[in-house]
Amino acid sequence: MENTAIQVQDLHKSYDGQTVLRGLSLEVGAGEIFGIAGRNGAGKTTTVEILQGLRRRDGGHVAVLGLDPDRDRSRLRPLVGSQLQTSALPDGLRVGEALRLFARLASDVVDWRELADAWSLRPLLKKPFGALSGGQRQRLLLALALVNRPRVVFLDELTQGLDPSARRDTWRLVEQARDDGATVVLVTHDMDEAERLCDRVAVLHEGRLLTCGRPSELTTVAGTVSVRFSSPTAALLDGLERVPGVSEIGYDGAHAAVTADPRAVVHVAAELARRELSADDFAVVRPSLEDAVVTLLNGGSR
Ligand SMILES: Nc1ncnc2c1ncn2[C@@H]1O[C@H](COP(=O)(O)OP(=O)(O)OP(=O)(O)O)[C@@H](O)[C@H]1O
DSSP: OOSEEEEEEEEEEEETTEEEEEEEEEEEETTOEEEEEESTTSSHHHHHHHHTTSSOOSEEEEEETTBOTTTTHHHHGGGEEEOOOGGGSOTTOBHHHHHHHHHHHTTTSSOHHHHHHHTTOGGGTTSBGGGSOHHHHHHHHHHHHTTTOOSEEEEESTTTTOOHHHHHHHHHHHHHHHHTTOEEEEEOSOHHHHHHHOSEEEEEETTEEEEEEOHHHHHHHTOOEEEEEEOSOSGGGTTGGGSTTEEEEEEOSSEEEEEEOGGGHHHHHHHHHHTTOOOTTOEEEOOOHHHHHHHHHTTOOO
8 A cells, every 4th residue: 555544464452361353454545534344342442442552452563654552652642633432521511612622732733713613613612512412512522533633533433323414514524634634544333324435444353354445345245236127027037047147036026136246237138138128227236335244244255
C-alpha cells in the first residue's frame, strides 16, 4: 500500500488466559474510511483500543502514522481523535463548554465556533449534555472527536440509534472529515452503513482477519448473484438448472429468481433468449454486504 496510515501485523492479545486476537494483520491506507466488522466478541474494540494506546498488546507489530501506540503514546495522542462513550461527559456540562474545553485541551488548533457551525450545534450551545437527544449527543461526541483536527479518527458504532436523516447527516460529516484529510476507522455492525460509507471493510473472525476489501468486492466474494425476471409460466424455466453455475431456481407464479455464479449470468440470459422469453425486467441483484458478511462468517466461499 502506497500511503499507509495504520499497520497491524500478527497482533496477539489475551485477557486472563482467554485469547481474543490471534495473529491479526491488516493495513489502512491514508485517507480511507476503513470499516471493521465481525461478530460480537470478535476483538474489534480490543483492536482499536490497542491502536490508540489504550490497551497493551501481547505480541505483534502495530504502527499508527509510523508510531508505536505503546511506546510513542504522547506523540500519537495529538494526531488521533476518538469518539467518546456517552458516559464520558457529565450531564451538566453545556455543549458550548464542552467544545471550548476540548478545543483548549487541543491547543485551539480548530476554532470551536466553526466546529459548532459545521455540526449544527450552534442552537444547542447552552444546552446541558444530559438534555440532548440521542442524535444531538452523537453529533457533539463526533465534533469533539475532530476538535484536535486529527489525522486518524476512531469511531465506534457511529450512528447507533439515530434516525435515517440524522444517519445520513452523520455520514456526510464523516466523509467531510475524510475529505479534509483524516483517515477514519469505523467499528460497525451496521452493514448498510459500511456499504454506504467505507472504502474498505475488514471482517474479523475469532481474532483474525477473515477477509478485507471494498464492499463491492466482498459481495462478489460471497459467491452468488440472483437473476430476476418475469416469466408467465414455470415451464419456461425447465432445465435452466442445468446451465453451468446455476445453483437454485425460485418461481412465485409470476417472477423467477435464479441463484447463480456471477459468471453464469450471461449464459442464463442467452438461454432465456434461446427460449424467446422476452423478459423486459431482467435484473441481476447482488447480495447486500450484510448477506455477504453473514455468508462469509458462516464459512461460505472466501
Ligand atoms: N477488559 C477486559 N477484560 C476481560 N475480557 C475482555 C475485556 N475486554 C474485552 N474482553 C473480552 O474480549 C473479547 C473481545 O471483546 P471486544 O470488545 O474486543 O469485541 P468486539 O468485537 O468489539 O465485540 P462487540 O461487537 O460485542 O462490541 C470478548 O470476549 C470480551 O468479553
